[in-house]
Amino acid sequence: MNCRGVVLEISDYLDGELDREVVAEIERHLEQCEDCRWVVDTTKKTIEIYCNAEPLPLPDAVRQRLHAALENRLRRGHR
Amino acid sequence: MQRPNSHPVKRGEAATPSRAVKDDREAALVAAARAGDPAAFEELVSRYERKIFRLAHNVTGNHEDAEDVMQEAFLKSYANLDRFQGDSRFYTWLVRITVNEALMKLRKRRVNVVSLDEQLESEDDVMPREVQDWGPSPEQRYAQAEMQGILADTIASLEPGFRIVFLLRDVEQLSTEETAELLGLSVPAVKSRLLRARLRLREKLNPYFRRDRDALGRSRSSEP
Numbered sequence: 001m002n003c004r005g006v007v008l009e010i011s012d013y014l015d016g017e018l019d020r021e022v023v024a025e026i027e028r029h030l031e032q033c034e035d036c037r038w039v040v041d042t043t044k045k046t047i048e049i050y051c052n053a054e055p056l057p058l059p060d061a062v063r064q065r066l067h068a069a070l071e072n073r074l075r076r077g078h079r
Numbered sequence: 080m081q082r083p084n085s086h087p088v089k090r091g092e093a094a095t096p097s098r099a100v101k102d103d104r105e106a107a108l109v110a111a112a113r114a115g116d117p118a119a120f121e122e123l124v125s126r127y128e129r130k131i132f133r134l135a136h137n138v139t140g141n142h143e144d145a146e147d148v149m150q151e152a153f154l155k156s157y158a159n160l161d162r163f164q165g166d167s168r169f170y171t172w173l174v175r176i177t178v179n180e181a182l183m184k185l186r187k188r189r190v191n192v193v194s195l196d197e198q199l200e201s202e203d204d205v206m207p208r209e210v211q212d213w214g215p216s217p218e219q220r221y222a223q224a225e226m227q228g229i230l231a232d233t234i235a236s237l238e239p240g241f242r243i244v245f246l247l248r249d250v251e252q253l254s255t256e257e258t259a260e261l262l263g264l265s266v267p268a269v270k271s272r273l274l275r276a277r278l279r280l281r282e283k284l285n286p287y288f289r290r291d292r293d294a295l296g297r298s299r300s301s302e303p
Contacts, residue, residue, distance in 0.1 A: 011270065011277060014088050042213050045217060050230060056133070062149075066146075066150055075117075
């Protein structure tokens with residue numbers, strides 16, 4: 001497998017959705033290609049960074065308006 | 080030699096466990112809310128309001144629309160609690176409602192997240208231009224608020240058709256099939272967009288995270 005082949009399979013590789021034979025082929029390439037090792041590693045880190053990032057606190061005014069709207073609905077006591 | 084196999088992706092505590100993870104407290108709150116306990120629904124809202132607002136903001140790219148979408152999503156989920164089947168997590172159901180509301184907003188603004196320029200989906204655009212090492216924990220080089228700014232800016236700069244697929248698959252952890260169904264795309268289209276979204280975000284984050292741009296930095300303009 002060449003570099004293009006590895007890049008095209010990166011998503012399925014990181015998601016664990018490839019056959020064992022294809023994984024072995026990719027890993028053989030990675031053992032001798034530092035660029036591809038970095039691409040795989042930094043793509044994986046990209047996903048992890050977004051996935052694990054805490055959301056910002058809700059701005060106070062936004063939170064107050066949300067809860068006021070909910071309270072209004074909940075107070076009416078029916079859905 | 081460094082072991083190249085770095086998969087699978089590790090999703091930590093802060094990740095949204097929107098599927099496969101049983102959440103007893105969530106289930107109890109949903110049951111209480113369905114039985115008419117308003118405090119239980121308020122607690123569900125407080126649990127998820129930040130994530131839902133972030134999702135709405137990331138999809139619509141607009142603060143005002145995000146607030147409308149979040150409010151509408153919570154109100155609709157309350158109004159339709161009896162229709163919630165309980166075969167997925169409540170949060171996943173809420174994500175679906177939020178995305179539908181956000182897509183309606185985008186349609187009104189004539190932003191199309193379904194069809195993409197053919198050029199954007201060609202195979203020629205996938206090869207990375209910048210290839211550098213980021214080191215073990217690149218995100219720790221930034222304070223939390225700064226990091227959140229970087230992530231918000233980079234994801235906002237992604238084309239809407241890629242951005243929404245990345246958000247649903249990687250941030251909200253919907254399955255490929257769920258994402259395809261929600262967006263009206265085929266499974267191969269979702270996979271293709273996810274690949275491109277991940278690679279583009281990697282490229283956009285590279286200037287912030289590369290470990291040593293002088294010693295290690297080099298660019299790759301074509302396939303070796």
